[in-house]
Amino acid sequence: MAVDDATKKSCDGTNTGGSGSSGGSNRCIPVRVAVRVRPLVQRAAQEYFSSSLEVLPEHKQISIGSDSNRSFTYDYVFTPDCGQEEIYNAAVSKVVLQLYKGFNVTVLAYGQTGSGKTYSMGTNYVLDRDNEEEMGIIPRAINDIFKSIKDREQDYEFIVKVSFVELYADNLFDLLNVGSREECLVEIRETPTGDIIMQGVTEVPVTSLRETMRCLEQGSLNRATGATAMNAHSSRSHALFCMTIEQRRKDDSENMVCAKFTLVDLAGSERAKKTGATGMRFKEGVNINQGLLALGNVISSLAAKEKYTPYRVCKLTRLLQDSLGGNSHTLMLACVSPADDSLEETLSTLRYADRARKIKN
Numbered sequence: 001m002a003v004d005d006a007t008k009k010s011c012d013g014t015n016t017g018g019s020g021s022s023g024g025s026n027r028c029i030p031v032r033v034a035v036r037v038r039p040l041v042q043r044a045a046q047e048y049f050s051s052s053l054e055v056l057p058e059h060k061q062i063s064i065g066s067d068s069n070r071s072f073t074y075d076y077v078f079t080p081d082c083g084q085e086e087i088y089n090a091a092v093s094k095v096v097l098q099l100y101k102g103f104n105v106t107v108l109a110y111g112q113t114g115s116g117k118t119y120s121m122g123t124n125y126v127l128d129r130d131n132e133e134e135m136g137i138i139p140r141a142i143n144d145i146f147k148s149i150k151d152r153e154q155d156y157e158f159i160v161k162v163s164f165v166e167l168y169a170d171n172l173f174d175l176l177n178v179g180s181r182e183e184c185l186v187e188i189r190e191t192p193t194g195d196i197i198m199q200g201v202t203e204v205p206v207t208s209l210r211e212t213m214r215c216l217e218q219g220s221l222n223r224a225t226g227a228t229a230m231n232a233h234s235s236r237s238h239a240l241f242c243m244t245i246e247q248r249r250k251d252d253s254e255n256m257v258c259a260k261f262t263l264v265d266l267a268g269s270e271r272a273k274k275t276g277a278t279g280m281r282f283k284e285g286v287n288i289n290q291g292l293l294a295l296g297n298v299i300s301s302l303a304a305k306e307k308y309t310p311y312r313v314c315k316l317t318r319l320l321q322d323s324l325g326g327n328s329h330t331l332m333l334a335c336v337s338p339a340d341d342s343l344e345e346t347l348s349t350l351r352y353a354d355r356a357r358k359i360k361n
Contacts, residue, residue, distance in 0.1 A: 028360040031330045033353045034076035034091040035062055037338050038116040052340045055079050062336075064347055072354050080338065083133060087120070088140045091331060096141050098329045099245055100148065102257040106264065106323035107137060110292075110352065111335035112345040113268030120335055123239060123265045124220050127213045137333070138241060138263050142212045145243070145261070152247075159246040161203040162212055164219035167316055168237035169287045175219030175239075176202040188318055196321055203244065216241060238291065238316055239265040262323060266292065291316040296352055298324060303358035324359055332356045 037055055054063040057077045064070040076091045098105050109117035118124055122136020149158045164175040165186060177184040189199045206212045223239055243261040267288040294313045301309045302325045311321045323330050334353035336346040 029329055031324065031332060031356050031359040031361060032075045032091070032095070033332045033334060033357040034078065034087070035072075035074050035334045035336060035350070035353060036078040036082070036087060036116065036120060037062070037080050037336055039080040040337075040339055052343045052346065053336070053338045062350060064343065064350075070347065070350075072350050074334075074353065074357060084120070084122075084136055084140070085133070087333075088137055091333070092137055092141060093144060095329050095331055096144055096261070097148075099145070099259045099261055100152070100247065100257075102259050104260045104262070104322060104326075104328040106262045106320075106328045106330040107141070107333065108262075108264035108266060108320070108323065108330070109333045109335060110266050111268060111349050112337065112342065115268060115335035115337050115342075115349075117268060117333075117335045118265055120333060121263060121265045123216070123223075123241070125213075126217055127210065138216065139209070139213060141261070141263070142216075142243070143209050145245070146207075146209050146212075155251075156247050156249055159205065160207070160212075161205050161244045162215050163198070163201050163203045163242045163244075164215060164239070165198060165201060165242075166219075166223050166237040166239045167291070167319070169283075170291070170315055172198065172315055172319075173222075173237075174200075174202050175222045176204060176215060188315055196318055198319075212243070238267050238288075240319060241265075260322075262328075264320070264323070266295075290314065295320065296355075299352065299355050299359065303355040324356075324361070326361060328361050330359075330361055 037053060052064060055061075055077060056063070057079055059073070060075065060077045061071060061073050062077055063072075076087075078087050078090075092107060095105055095107075107121075109121050111117050119134075120136055122134075122138040122140070125134065125136055125139050127139070145160070149156075149160070152158075162176075166173050166175055172186045172188060173181065174184045174186050186201050187199045189197050191197060204215050206215065219239075219241070223237060241263045244258065245261065246256055246258045248256045291314055294310070294317050297310055297313070298317045298320075309325060311317045322328050332353060334349050336342075336349050338346075
């Protein structure tokens with residue numbers, strides 16, 4: 001079901017009657033940052049790559065060597081032995097509650113290819129196939145949302161819709177559209193109020209965890225993936241899974257609170273020398289890195305509180321305009337590898353995440 005522009009305007013950054021309304025408060029909320037260190041993969045362990053990181057979860061710090069310029073503090077730090085449930089409960093579960101106050105919420109995963117972003121987010125999780133302990137952030141958040149809706153349904157009416165898009169080679173594709181690839185192209189538009197909308201994107205009404213997971217599974221099958229030397233199932237696109245939640249008190253039909261929950265699984269930054277990418281895979285890597293570079297420039301601009309922020313450089317930064325510097329509670333999950341051969345990429349990710357933590361929405 002394609003949603004008309006009027007519906008999209010009401011659900012993209014502008015809330016009606018809720019405490020999250022942009023006109024209700026000038027309160028600034030910092031972007032929260034969590035860093036997850038993945039276990040050494042079998043390849044690294046076999047080749048005797050030792051851990052290059054010192055992780056101090058009690059101090060929320062990660063250090064590389066003894067250089068003080070390579071020591072970083074974050075809101076959350078997770079060691080390789082931390083499970084999916086622990087990470088979700090500590091870093092994500094509380095921010096999901098902001099949806100019912102009318103605030104937009106964004107969770108985005110960033111890191112080099114093969115660092116565990118898609119696993120952590122649960123983008124490829126299949127409800128009836130995979131182990132429940134491996135359930136990532138997206139299915140856990142969906143489960144919590146519908147539990148909360150059930151707890152509130154005596155006093156509130158809810159409408160929940162989902163959309164799923166991927167940004168591949170700077171083209172935006174609707175992953176829930178059953179048409180041809182050309183028919184799945186989606187355009188980005190900006191409303192007169194400055195909100196960014198995806199014109200013509202498919203939004204599917206859902207009423208349960210199972211229905212929502214079916215949309216996630218269907219879209220994930222349509223997502224562009226490919227094998228590289230570092231990851232046999234490397235994501236070749238940035239994926240955005242969005243839930244729009246409308247709530248209205250049963251005794252007040254005039255006022256509606258609308259919030260958007262955006263879960264972003266960014267494609268991994270990569271170096272062609274390490275991934276062994278050639279031909280189409282190489283071109284994909286170039287596009288991925290260009291988008292992540294533009295995103296890094298936006299993050300740096302916001303962190304430095306510059307007057308101009310280059311959101312319009314590419315589609316990725318336009319899509320995340322509300323999540324970074326706009327009207328959203330945002331959590332960045334930075335995924336890193338502890339292997340010595342990934343030291344340069346790990347340091348880059350840690351610096352990227354450190355700058356993001358300075359942003360206030």
